[in-house]
Amino acid sequence: MKAEVLREEDFRHLKLLMALSPYKPFASYPGVSVKQSLDYWYKIVLKNLIESKLNKIFVIREKGNLLGAIFIRYLKWDSKHFGFDMAEIPFCLFLNQNYSASQKIASVLLSKVINYSRNCHIRHLAVKVDPQHMDFISCLQRKRFKLVATQVVYYLALNSFKAVKKKYSFSIRPYEKKDWLKMSFLARQAFSQREYWLDRFHADCSLPNDKADNLYLRWLENCIKKIEADKVLVAELDGQTAGFICFRINKDINKIFTVHFGQVVLNAVSPAYRRRGIYTALVNEALKWLKNKNVSLATIATQMSVVPVRKTWQNLGAHLGGAQLVFHRSLKTGSK
Numbered sequence: 001m002k003a004e005v006l007r008e009e010d011f012r013h014l015k016l017l018m019a020l021s022p023y024k025p026f027a028s029y030p031g032v033s034v035k036q037s038l039d040y041w042y043k044i045v046l047k048n049l050i051e052s053k054l055n056k057i058f059v060i061r062e063k064g065n066l067l068g069a070i071f072i073r074y075l076k077w078d079s080k081h082f083g084f085d086m087a088e089i090p091f092c093l094f095l096n097q098n099y100s101a102s103q104k105i106a107s108v109l110l111s112k113v114i115n116y117s118r119n120c121h122i123r124h125l126a127v128k129v130d131p132q133h134m135d136f137i138s139c140l141q142r143k144r145f146k147l148v149a150t151q152v153v154y155y156l157a158l159n160s161f162k163a164v165k166k167k168y169s170f171s172i173r174p175y176e177k178k179d180w181l182k183m184s185f186l187a188r189q190a191f192s193q194r195e196y197w198l199d200r201f202h203a204d205c206s207l208p209n210d211k212a213d214n215l216y217l218r219w220l221e222n223c224i225k226k227i228e229a230d231k232v233l234v235a236e237l238d239g240q241t242a243g244f245i246c247f248r249i250n251k252d253i254n255k256i257f258t259v260h261f262g263q264v265v266l267n268a269v270s271p272a273y274r275r276r277g278i279y280t281a282l283v284n285e286a287l288k289w290l291k292n293k294n295v296s297l298a299t300i301a302t303q304m305s306v307v308p309v310r311k312t313w314q315n316l317g318a319h320l321g322g323a324q325l326v327f328h329r330s331l332k333t334g335s336k
């Protein structure tokens with residue numbers, strides 16, 4: 001059994017393999033049909049495939065059909081930030097066969113990607129996988145990928161959402177230039193506290209901690225520059241920046257789906273001002289803004305361990321949209 005680069009004549013079979021996968025993006029959301037989900041996924045894969053010449057899909061063929069396919073995608077932003085080449089595996093698909101046959105296919109595909117990465121000097125691989133994709137997870141573990149995070153996504157239908165009308169002891173207003181210094185301090189503090197927040201970058205000991213801290217600052221900067229967000233709100237108390245929330249309308253996705261998605265991208269409250277309802281108020285304001293812009297479904301991705309985020313969204317009536325286990329593998333010199 002051999003994995004080879006996807007050829008033009010394989011595309012039709014690739015789409016079939018994707019259609020058979022139970023892990024299609026957004027497929028479990030209300031108002032999203034299986035066809036829309038598949039069309040969206042296929043379109044994104046084709047778009048991502050041509051982003052970099054390092055991006056490749058490897059497949060295993062048998063009698064003109066595909067037994068499996070794996071996608072490796074170069075991560076330009078992450079590579080620049082951490083100072084070495086990094087990539088992700090957006091999917092590893094295989095025909096649902098018996099356990100040992102699936103393991104064999106997954107193993108051949110993963111080995112191919114690891115060898116390819118080494119040849120291209122890619123030193124770090126990341127994979128996000130549905131917790132139910134057990135065949136693939138066992139294979140990742142055998143290939144020494146380490147579990148670094150458990151992510152969950154919540155969604156809230158905004159048609160019945162009504163923002164709470166309440167007088168707060170703090171104010172909520174749009175971001176202004178003068179906020180940057182205090183806000184960047186807040187972000188660095190909030191996302192480097194391991195007892196409250198442990199993302200996949202901080203949890204991976206092959207990645208330097210200061211770079212993981214700085215990643216949030218760069219992310220926040222990109223939200224403010226409107227690259228990653230449409231709007232940034234700040235909570236102010238006693239002249240201090242107590243919290244912030246960055247959110248956006250998912251314009252690209254909304255071109256395909258009939259439901260209109262909006263997303264909370266980044267949010268935090270200063271440790272000094274927590275448990276006073278500031279986050280709850282920021283989320284309410286963000287949802288109000290999104291609803292006014294005709295967003296019908298608002299989402300947030302977080303770590304499963306972050307109780308206040310889960311509580312806030314569940315209190316609002318949000319549902320669990322999905323979960324992903326995140327695995328990393330370092331391919332630095334010396335690691336086998």
Ligand SMILES: CC(C)(COP(=O)(O)OP(=O)(O)OC[C@H]1O[C@@H](n2cnc3c(N)ncnc32)[C@H](O)[C@@H]1OP(=O)(O)O)[C@@H](O)C(=O)NCCC(=O)NCCS
Pocket residue numbers: 190191196197266267268269270273274275276277278279280281301302303306307308309311312315
């Ligand atoms: C998550 C975070 C923004 C919450 O901010 P906050 O202003 O303290 O949250 P709130 O006061 O609005 O509380 C929201 C809910 O969570 C509960 N809560 C807050 N902190 C909690 C904790 N440590 N443990 C359990 N429940 C908690 C509150 O009681 C409230 O629930 P209730 O309304 O049912 O009583 C803040 O803890 C934080 O910045 N954490 C680090 C960064 C982070 O996780 N960001 C979110 C990324 S998705």
